[in-house]
Amino acid sequence: MLRTIGLMSGTSLDGVDAAWVETDGERIGRVGPSLTMPYDPSLRRDLRKLLDLAEALPADDPFLLDCQRRVTERHAEAVLKLGLEADLLGFHGQTILHRPVAGRPGEGRTWQIGDAALLARLTNIAVAHDFRSADVAAGGQGAPLVPVVHAVLAAELPKPLAILNLGGVGNVTWIGRDGRLVAFDTGPANGPLDDWARRSIGADYDRDGRLALAGQPCGAVLGRLLAHPYLAAPPPKSLDRLDFDRALRDAGAGDLSPADGAATLVAFCACAVAAAERHFPEPPLQWLVAGGGRRNPAVMRALAGALPEPVRPVEVAGWDGDALEAQAFGVLAARVAHGLPLTFPGTTGVAAPLTGGRMVTLQRA
Numbered sequence: 001m002l003r004t005i006g007l008m009s010g011t012s013l014d015g016v017d018a019a020w021v022e023t024d025g026e027r028i029g030r031v032g033p034s035l036t037m038p039y040d041p042s043l044r045r046d047l048r049k050l051l052d053l054a055e056a057l058p059a060d061d062p063f064l065l066d067c068q069r070r071v072t073e074r075h076a077e078a079v080l081k082l083g084l085e086a087d088l089l090g091f092h093g094q095t096i097l098h099r100p101v102a103g104r105p106g107e108g109r110t111w112q113i114g115d116a117a118l119l120a121r122l123t124n125i126a127v128a129h130d131f132r133s134a135d136v137a138a139g140g141q142g143a144p145l146v147p148v149v150h151a152v153l154a155a156e157l158p159k160p161l162a163i164l165n166l167g168g169v170g171n172v173t174w175i176g177r178d179g180r181l182v183a184f185d186t187g188p189a190n191g192p193l194d195d196w197a198r199r200s201i202g203a204d205y206d207r208d209g210r211l212a213l214a215g216q217p218c219g220a221v222l223g224r225l226l227a228h229p230y231l232a233a234p235p236p237k238s239l240d241r242l243d244f245d246r247a248l249r250d251a252g253a254g255d256l257s258p259a260d261g262a263a264t265l266v267a268f269c270a271c272a273v274a275a276a277e278r279h280f281p282e283p284p285l286q287w288l289v290a291g292g293g294r295r296n297p298a299v300m301r302a303l304a305g306a307l308p309e310p311v312r313p314v315e316v317a318g319w320d321g322d323a324l325e326a327q328a329f330g331v332l333a334a335r336v337a338h339g340l341p342l343t344f345p346g347t348t349g350v351a352a353p354l355t356g357g358r359m360v361t362l363q364r365a
């Protein structure tokens with residue numbers, strides 16, 4: 001087993017999650033502490049700007065390189081603060097652009113910024129990184145990657161089972177009785193909600209769903225959003241953080257009051273999850289929810305209303321819903337080191353199970 005530290009900086013742009021986990025990529029041994037190293041407001045702002053610019057930016061753009069260095073330094077701080085011995089880091093990097101082209105090898109693009117060589121130097125630990133690009137280059141979606149780890153974690157749980165992660169974007173893993181995986185991004189989750197909270201009440205996010213709980217979803221706006229072709233499209237499918245921004249504008253979400261706007265976005269997140277269920281081979285026995293969205297009572301209430309099955313936070317299974325994605329990148333790092341596949345036809349639509357990721361090993365004197 002390798003002692004790994006998984007590092008995930010998600011689409012919410014809120015910071016880096018770091019988690020220690022012992023694993024050979026197929027099993028999980030000891031699970032250690034985890035922490036979140038928040039991005040400072042100026043880095044958050046600059047990354048948000050980068051998302052808008054990414055499409056046209058050359059890889060040597062000075063602003064991009066400056067953001068990349070700052071992101072990498074935050075990751076190194078997270079590792080050093082955790083202060084634990086490790087053999088390998090799993091460094092996802094910060095996604096600034098995600099444009100896979102299904103079934104068309106060589107045409108898509110996915111871009112996670114982060115300087116793996118710098119991270120290895122700053123921490124003196126080997127680094128696995130660049131987890132998505134081999135899959136996209138082979139015509140896969142390049143996301144989601146965590147399903148194979150969900151399957152490891154859920155080995156003993158009754159199936160069929162749905163595991164929902166609510167980050168900036170939502171993604172789901174359905175696991176069948178025979179271990180079959182069906183996984184994809186459900187739709188926007190906290191991303192548009194956070195943008196809305198920032199614009200309408202000047203907050204980073206709608207803490208405890210207070211704003212949304214004070215409003216009513218607007219049926220007309222919700223109806224227009226639910227007609228978006230993404231929801232009906234069969235998997236495999238995945239999203240860029242900004243993919244729904246135009247649809248949200250066109251649907252008139254921006255004209256609602258702060259509370260009704262938040263309530264509408266919450267309802268949309270939950271209805272998109274309900275729409276995802278139509279793509280499962282059979283209904284799950286229950287939904288286990290991870291990610292920051294499970295901390296939003298408005299979101300959990302909307303999910304319970306939209307889904308016929310029980311909806312529970314992953315803590316009921318003994319997992320840590322805040323550390324889960326970071327732990328997963330520790331497991332994925334071990335899979336890179338051992339040459340095990342990261343992606344599968346049922347997760348990214350790639351033609352056959354595919355290895356991926358790259359390694360930076362330490363130069364010993």
Ligand SMILES: Nc1ncnc2c1ncn2[C@@H]1O[C@H](COP(=O)(O)OP(=O)(O)OP(=O)(O)O)[C@@H](O)[C@H]1O
Nearest residue numbers: 010011012167168169190205207208291292295296
């Ligand atoms: N107490 C809370 N009340 C409401 N929302 C919350 C609360 N705590 C966290 N959140 C939401 O969760 C978000 C962070 O979620 P998370 O850390 O899972 O995102 P991420 O890791 O960036 O996402 P991704 O899964 O896309 O990689 C915050 O931006 C916020 O919207």
Ligand SMILES: CC(=O)N[C@H]1[C@@H]2OC[C@@H](O2)[C@@H](O)[C@@H]1O[C@H](C)C(=O)O
Nearest residue numbers: 011095098143144145146167169171
């Ligand atoms: C391109 C990219 O970074 N996608 C993220 C994002 O955040 C949630 C959702 O969209 C998911 O598909 C993915 O992350 C998780 C960790 C995954 O790959 O499993």
